Amino acid sequence: MSLPRQHRLKSWRHFAQVYRRGGRWRSRCVILRGLQVTNTPDPITTQIGISIGRKTSKRAVVRNQLKRQVRHAFRQLLPQLESGWLLVAVLPPQA
Numbered sequence: 001m002s003l004p005r006q007h008r009l010k011s012w013r014h015f016a017q018v019y020r021r022g023g024r025w026r027s028r029c030v031i032l033r034g035l036q037v038t039n040t041p042d043p044i045t046t047q048i049g050i051s052i053g054r055k056t057s058k059r060a061v062v063r064n065q066l067k068r069q070v071r072h073a074f075r076q077l078l079p080q081l082e083s084g085w086l087l088v089a090v091l092p093p094q095a
Helices: 012-021 060-080
Strands: 023-026 031-036 047-052 085-091
Touching: 012 031, 012 047, 012 085, 047 060, 060 085
Parallel strands: 047 085
Antiparallel strands: 023 031, 031 085
């Protein structure tokens, strides 16, 4: 089961905006980048994107398994997250 449609970050422009202007939090297994969107008239729901490069694994099957695990974790955390955030989870090669 994937993230609900309103919680998906899909546009490359939004990804670029988060990378350019967002903050960063790092742990051993994940880098979380986030940008709080405050200047919109309507409050937006928190949107989540996942980025896994080929350095993590050359095999697409492995990268897709990792994405599914990260999506599952975020789906469980959605009720606890504030609205109005654009989040990108990046998995470094050691993940």
